[in-house]
Amino acid sequence: MNKCFICKSESIKVILDLGQSPVANNLEMNLEESLEAKKYPLELSKCVDGCSHIQIGNIVNQEEIFSDYFYMPSVSKTLTNHLEEISSDINDKFKINNDSFIVDIGSNDGTFLNSVKDYTNNILGIDPAKNLSDLANKKGVKTINDFFTNSLSKEIKDNYGEADFIVSTNTFAHTPEVKDFAEGLKTLISDQGVIIIEIHYLGSMVSDNSFDTIYHEHFSYWSLENLDELFKNYDLEIFDAKILPVHHGQLRIYLSKSGNYKVNDSFKKLLKNEIEEDLIGKKLTSFCNKVKEIKKDILNLFKEIADSNKKIYGYGAPAKASTLINFIGSKNLINIYDKSKLKQGKYIPGTSLIIKDPIEIINDNPDYIFLFAWNFTEEIIKELKVNYNYKGKIIIPIPELKVIEIL
């Protein structure tokens, strides 16, 4: 029986059932492995009795997901810039001294901490992926290969002292051990220290219908209201927050021990809006209904296309494509194109869909192209026209299902 990660209540209710899906980040090397990939129920659920926490319905062992991890922000210029911007943001707002101790939880290949070296060499990364922490250590970014827990936090405090800054991007929502993580933050942060956490924001997922950002490695779906409530229990206070455009809707919060910083008006306003809009209530319910409608509309469209003997190919194979493909079924698609050489020749797990070089579009001549990387619609349309001289229809599933024609 699954329990709420926060209040441990067993009254968690499935609010959105996305079917069975394999772990999204693992592309498969061959067809047999792909078809045999273990599938787990993919469900969004809500704690209805205790605390309104929104979480994944079925927990896949963290080791299985994170011990070998292939997502690296350093391969993207935009994401590298984003991480570098965090270090200048911290320095501008709070001033990093040359002996400031900065800890990055979920430090990946050390990209963020590398950018901090301009200010201080007193840095420490923590990451459960062996391949990534080896890479970071090789680059000279001292990294502990482990999950962040309160007991690790105590060890770090004993060995290195309290942290002046703790940064954690895209990691806090990736653990079911939320309370232990929060306790660990409280243990490690100094009295005047600042914690900066970035996570995918529930409000953004709901407003752009991006249900494809629900996958097994993404354990919790945070509203500001729920975050604020949680951290109060650890004597930590959110004093500032902003919503950033990366990863289509990223929330950055700034925390410190209660009473250290004046709580910023922009945070108060975001929180007030969220509560007025009833994000974790009515708004979330209508999102779940909308997702079911989108599925129905996509399947109707697929049927129409199949009836007229036309062919659909997919474009873009980000992790979130797995959620969407397993939700709408793969049988209507011929294959998927992706520019990444690393992905080409591999299979979308759980399907027979192979990833091909988009140059093949010229020969395949698809009637329809279904955009899985819908958040890059404009960029992709331009590439389809200019690089592959594509003429045909494009299906954009999210935020609203839409078909456009390139002539």
Ligand SMILES: [Zn+2]
């Ligand atoms: Zn709860």
